Amino acid sequence: AQSVTQLDSQVPVFEEAPVELRCNYSSSVSVYLFWYVQYPNQGLQLLLKYLSGSTLVESINGFEAEFNKSQTSFHLRKPSVHISDTAEYFCAVSDRSGANNLFFGTGTRLTVIP
Amino acid sequence: IAGITQAPTSQILAAGRRMTLRCTQDMRHNAMYWYRQDLGLGLRLIHYSNTAGTTGKGEVPDGYSVSRANTDDFPLTLASAVPSQTSVYFCASSARMNTGELFFGEGSRLTVL
Numbered sequence: 445a446q447s448v449t450q451l452d453s454q455v456p457v458f459e460e461a462p463v464e465l466r467c468n469y470s471s472s473v474s475v476y477l478f479w480y481v482q483y484p485n486q487g488l489q490l491l492l493k494y495l496s497g498s499t500l501v502e503s504i505n506g507f508e509a510e511f512n513k514s515q516t517s518f519h520l521r522k523p524s525v526h527i528s529d530t531a532e533y534f535c536a537v538s539d540r541s542g543a544n545n546l547f548f549g550t551g552t553r554l555t556v557i558p
Numbered sequence: 559i560a561g562i563t564q565a566p567t568s569q570i571l572a573a574g575r576r577m578t579l580r581c582t583q584d585m586r587h588n589a590m591y592w593y594r595q596d597l598g599l600g601l602r603l604i605h606y607s608n609t610a611g612t613t614g615k616g617e618v619p620d621g622y623s624v625s626r627a628n629t630d631d632f633p634l635t636l637a638s639a640v641p642s643q644t645s646v647y648f649c650a651s652s653a654r655m656n657t658g659e660l661f662f663g664e665g666s667r668l669t670v671l
Contacts, residue, residue, distance in 0.1 A: 453598075478658050487562075487648055487662030488601075495657060534600060538658035546658040550600040 446471040446537045450549035457525055458557050465520040465552045467535030477518040478536040479509055480548075488534060494518065530556045561585070562663035564649050570669045571639050579634045579666045581649030589652040590632040591616075591660065592624060594645040601648065607632055639670045
């Protein structure tokens with residue numbers, strides 16, 4: 445089975461500063477990797493995904509994540525955060541058999557300080 | 559607007575009572591899922607359904623049951639609620655069963671006293 449570790453439960457950062465949210469996974473098979481975002485009182489939304497191909501994936505709102513197989517990591521980065529990025533971010537991993545085997549990390553709360 | 563509708567949005571329930579959380583999607587997705595979200599534990603899969611008429615157990619299925627009579631509806635039932643089932647419950651669906659790309663509802667907050 446797969447597992448995901450998000451080491452930072454809370455990350456405060458000033459507006460327009462860069463941020464990195466860390467995600468490490470463990471799996472004995474090839475995986476798909478995801479970042480989901482949850483804004484207050486809402487469900488989760490897919491932010492970006494790695495399925496295959498280029499190891500650097502980007503979202504439409506400036507976030508990016510890089511799949512690093514040797515370090516089993518999929519860290520999320522943004523060079524300049526906005527107030528509107530304040531949310532909970534979840535890393536998730538699945539094997540290639542389907543979303544029945546999708547495992548979420550415990551989440552990182554990003555708080556952007558004006 | 560297409561998506562997933564969950565009801566109720568919030569409920570307080572006495573221990574021992576029966577409760578059904580409703581979930582309806584209008585995206586014609588084959589696969590549907592129920593997760594619970596608890597502080598410090600992230601999301602954990604309760605039950606899933608890959609297609610109408612079939613269901614399967616997730617990571618934490620005990621105390622819960624589901625049915626999938628048609629494509630659109632996937633209700634979650636707590637036969638006899640216990641305080642440890644206090645949580646926020648999310649229904650999700652997937653168009654592509656072989657990845658983790660899920661669409662989520664806005665959640666149902668359940669408190670069992």
